[in-house]
Amino acid sequence: MSTMNAHALFLGANTSASYHQAILLPDETRRALLQADRKLRAAIRRAASEAVQFGKQMALATDAYRASKQAPPTLDVRFLLQGGLAYDTAVEPAIMPPQQCDRDTGVYVKTSFLSRQEPGLAAKKFFELVENAIKPLCIAEGWTIKKKSTCVRVEISPFMHIDYPLYAIPDDAFETLEKSLRDATGQTLVTAASQMLTLMDRHRTLRIPSDRIMLAHREEGWVQSDPRALHDWFEEQFSRYGPQVRRQSRYFKGWRDFAFEQGGPSSVALMVCIANCYREDLVSADEARDDLAFHQVAGALSNFLRDPIQNPVLDVPSTLNDWDDIERARYHSAANQLHETVGTALNGHYLQDLTVQRLQNALGRRVPNRPDLVKAHSRVPEVAAPAAVISRAPLMTTARTTSG
Structure with missing residues (x-):
């Protein structure tokens, strides 16, 4: 059992500040991301609709699809929130910029597939469709489009961005989903769009x-x-292990952002x-x-x-930490240092100030300077006070982490 109890510094209560409160994504940031997302969705939806209206789908098709002499591929777009906001583990980064708040919105297109289950829509053309659709809006709003390997990123400001990964779903699978939704709720994919995350959690069909x-x-x-398979996992x-698991996810994202100005383990890996x-x-x-759980x-x-982190939803081995040896050693060392610092904050003394100072060493000034929230389990007369040395761990930099 630790000598000090700092749970209230981590979670607190409605009447006191806490680390958990300090790292939560602010409501105004959520609203700003949502408002921008709605405008961008409308532009993408309009471009897809116009492609169908003016018969441009075949120009978006793969060479193999055109060679098969099939009718133009269907093109019907839907959107679904994913990532940290969907998991409810999103936090406000510690160092902005270069770190940014983010939103991940999957763009799902219902399209024709070839017999070998390959989308008839060309991936490159899909990227171009989305980028061309949002370009006028981004110019007008002063936003920047960035091309990532698996998404279109829109930087809203130096402090926030939205990622749009693009997915293709076969016509028949899309129609099965629509039928399941009607059977379960009486709604269509269009009318239930804003509730889809909730409905998918409630109805596993x-x-x-x-x-x-x-x-x-x-x-x-x-x-x-x-992405939904990982979300379900x-x-x-x-659900199985309780709300503390979700809180620990937020705490460790907060640690990652404080310890690594750029880079660090991905949110999913953590x-x-x-x-x-x-x-x-x-x-x-x-x-x-929560303090003791964080230390454990x-x-x-x-x-x-240090070891391979396997994706838990794939049948074939697939690691989430494909790092080089230098990165792996750096992250391993940082986690060791975290464990040691938090251990000295919770054990071996009865000084409330020292607990706060050492937790701030590990997590930054978002840990409130509230020694009165720390409890000592017992007191030993005339305990020699160890010297309190406040020294933030040096920032470690490498390739930027995908937040959320």
């Missing part, structure tokens, strides 16, 4: 098989990828590691000890980051 969802990749064409862990800590019974702290997860994290 509202799924498209993972092997029928293809992600557009700029270099590789179409690759199989179902995380929701299962949150969340899988955290969930695995609970799945493997490496966390014994209860819901009233930090202790296991260094080993998880």
Whole structure:
């Protein structure tokens, strides 16, 4: 048992500030991202509709599809929130810029497929359609379009961006989803668009098989990828092991952003590691000890980051931490340092000020300077006070992390 209890510094209450409060994505940022997203969605939806209206689908088709002499491919677009905002684990970055708040909106197009289950729509043409659709809006708003390997990124400001990964779904799978939605709720994909995340969590029949969802990749064409499968896996862990798992995901994203101005382990890799800590019974702290749970997860994290982190929803081995040896050693070392610093904050003394100072060393000034929120389990007379040295860990930089 630790000598100090700093749970209130992590989670707090309605009447006191806390680290959890400090790292949550502000409501005004959520609204700004949502408003921009709505404008961008409208532009993409309009471009897809005009392509059909003016019979331009065949110009967007693959060479193989045109050679098959089929009718022009269908083109019907829908959108679905994904990533940190969908998982409800989004946090405000510690250092903005270069770090940015983000929103991930999947663009799903219902389109014709070839017999070998390859989309008739060319991935490169899909990227061009979306980029051309949003270009006038971005110029008018002062936004910047950036081309990423698996998405179209729109930088709204130096502090926030929206990513649009592009997916293709076969006509028949799309129609099956629409029928399942009507049977379960009486609604259509259009009328239920704003509720789809909630409805998909509530009705497991509202799924498209993972092997029928293809992600557009700029270099590789179409690759199989179902973001909803990972979403379901995380929701299962949150449900099975309790809300502390979701909070720990936010805490460790906050740590990552504080420790690495650029780079650091991806949010998905961190969340899988955290969930695995609970799945493997490496966390014994209860819901009233987020501080102790954080220390226990930090202790296991260094080993998880050193070894391959497997994607839990794929049948074939696929790692989430394809890092070089330098990155791997850096992340492993940072997690070790975190575990050690938090350990000295919670153990071996009875000084409330020292607990706060050492947690701020590990997580930054978003940990509130509130020694009165720290509790000592017991007191020993005339305990020698260790010297309190406040020294932030040096910032570590490498390629930018995808937040959320």
